[in-house]
Amino acid sequence: MDILNALVAILNFVVIPAASYGAQLALGALGVTLIYGILRFSNFAHGDTMAFGTALVILVTWGLQAIGIDLGPVPTALLALPIGIALCSVFVLGTDRTVYRFYRRKRSDPIILVMASVGVMFIMNGLTRLVIGVDEIRFDDGARFLVSVQQFRAWTGLSEGLSLRVSQAITLAVTALACWALFRFLSRSRAGKAMRAYSDNEDLALLSGIDPERVVRLTWIIATALAVTAGTLYGLDKSFKAFNYFQILLPIFAAAIVGGLGNPLGAVAGGFIVAFSEVAVTYPWKKIANYLGFQPEGLLQLLSTEYKFAVSFVILIVVLLFRPTGLFRGKSV
Amino acid sequence: MTEPYLSATDMHGGYGKADILNGCTLTVDKGQIAVIVGPNGAGKSTAMKAVFGMLNLREGRVTLGGEDITALTPQERVRKGMGFVPQTHNIFPTMTVEENLEMGAFIREDDFRDTMAQVYELFPAVADKRKQNAGELSGGQRQQVAVGRALMTKPSLLMLDEPTAGVSPIVMDELFDRIIEVARTGISILMVEQNARQALEIADIGYVLVQGANRYTDSGQALLADPEVRRTFLGG
Incomplete structure (x- = not known):
């Protein structure tokens, strides 16, 4: 029985939160890795694209709620998501037209594009705060739990409870769907293959008649869709706060680099690796040790949660030192 | 005499200020194999890139099937029937x-x-x-x-930039056999080769380039038989 309780506790406090956090990171890292593969620079504005897009989704959600539309148990934000993606894509394409295209035509070094993206990041950062403010916003309506602790206890008779929030279940489902659609698009469709060809060998893609501006536009739109989806899921799961999205940029880059920059499969794996490491290192394992018959002195918490970003840093440094191309052989940084 | 299928005449040009090509002329007829050979730095690859439009010509013109394509970009030339295989980074x-x-x-x-x-x-x-x-x-x-x-x-014209660079002699022979097969289907071939002797064996027409200009132009067999060419460019 105690072993079962220990398992349930691990599921409840480690596996489920890490999986949904990992899914959010994976979606974010996919966007970063696509931009890196096609446009060949690390987009520092990605975190704030998530924030800006999510702010738009929240505004549309409020609009929908005001005219009395909701999705019942499912958050209304999911209905607002496609509209938010469309609006944010228009904005991001605008940044490409006004900022990045200039440097692309000049064939500038990647570092110049990175610095340009830092500028775009600050602008989006400020815009988001102007549009929706700096306060914490909860926008998850509908049902809160798919499985609540009380229900679980009543079903199983275990003393340890397990909860699965609607936002977590939706995160996992939406991420699975988005990854499936993306990988299918990249491996089957003509446009997806053209994107991969352009990422593989730009000059040969040009010779083959692939229009680079089309590939670039498509990449921005897909990366934005992934970013806004990730941002909205993160906001539903943990509440929206503009600053959080700036901070989440670090674990997202860690995820993309661990998986191998430019490799979409690596980005997904990297997202989960970073999330599971972060949660496992900051979770106090005392309770589980107790169930297993140990009586530890302390909390068995390796790192307090305030330092969770240190985990991403350490992973990043270890990977860059020992395997710069990442686990799935992406491009080296 | 009718104009050859591909005709690049009197090409002058380079990447920067100094010209690499100093009056280079290349022609290939339908189904012919033309081979460009010459010492290092003679502008062999540059000449081919000029034919493909990857280099701005200061002088000279390129026609394909009688049509002047001197002003077209490489992408537009692909649509006109040119195929180009770069020396490196030529696959995805x-x-x-x-x-x-x-x-x-x-x-x-x-x-x-x-x-x-x-x-x-x-x-x-x-x-x-x-x-x-x-x-x-x-x-x-x-x-x-x-x-x-x-x-x-x-394509009606296939251009190959050193297709046998870095492959074993057996693979090289095999590749040349395939190239002959391609030419038999009526496709014109223009290629730059480092392995001059073997390439001239299969060439209908050979160009020996020196300092961006034609030094010798003849059939492959004739060039191989020319003692002067043998001594200076084929190592005896």
Whole structure:
């Protein structure tokens, strides 16, 4: 029985939160890795694209709620998501037209594009705060739990409870769907293959008649869709706060680099690796040790949660030192 | 005399201020194999790039099938019937062989499956690996994929920049055999070769370039028989 309780506790406090956090990171890292593969620079504005897009989704959600539309148990934000993606894509394409295209035509070094993206990041950062403010916003309506602790206890008779929030279940489902659609698009469709060809060998893609501006536009739109989806899921799961999205940029880059920059499969794996490491290192394992018959002195918490970003840093440094191309052989940084 | 299918006459130009090409002329007829040889730095690859429009010409003109294409970009020249196989980076390494060929046919709106079947027929070794990533193949097979990719647009002129660079002599012979087969289907071939002797063996016309200008022009066999050419360029 105690072993079962220990398992349930691990599921409840480690596996489920890490999986949904990992899914959010994976979606974010996919966007970063696509931009890196096609446009060949690390987009520092990605975190704030998530924030800006999510702010738009929240505004549309409020609009929908005001005219009395909701999705019942499912958050209304999911209905607002496609509209938010469309609006944010228009904005991001605008940044490409006004900022990045200039440097692309000049064939500038990647570092110049990175610095340009830092500028775009600050602008989006400020815009988001102007549009929706700096306060914490909860926008998850509908049902809160798919499985609540009380229900679980009543079903199983275990003393340890397990909860699965609607936002977590939706995160996992939406991420699975988005990854499936993306990988299918990249491996089957003509446009997806053209994107991969352009990422593989730009000059040969040009010779083959692939229009680079089309590939670039498509990449921005897909990366934005992934970013806004990730941002909205993160906001539903943990509440929206503009600053959080700036901070989440670090674990997202860690995820993309661990998986191998430019490799979409690596980005997904990297997202989960970073999330599971972060949660496992900051979770106090005392309770589980107790169930297993140990009586530890302390909390068995390796790192307090305030330092969770240190985990991403350490992973990043270890990977860059020992395997710069990442686990799935992406491009080296 | 009618104008040859490809005619690049009196080309002058280079990448910066100094010209690399100083009055280079290349012509290829339908179904002919033309080979450009010459010492290092003679401008062999540059001459081919100029024919393909990857280099701005200061002087000279290029015509294909009687049409002046001097002002066209490389992409536009592909649509006019030129196929180009660069010396390096000539495949999409993380895409399968089949996807490489598909990308070769990217500009084609029609059904290209029969062209793909022809390419597979020409390169059976590659056909066996159609689902494998091109980057995982051997050097010779990669070159075959690269040539196959260029053939997917059904070009009338195929340009090869040192197709046998870095492959073993056996693979080289095999590649040359395939190139002869391609030429027999009526496609004109223009290639730059480091392995001058073997390349001239199969050449209908050979150009010996020195300092960006034609030094000798004759049939491959005649160049091989010319004692002067043998002594200076073929090592005796």
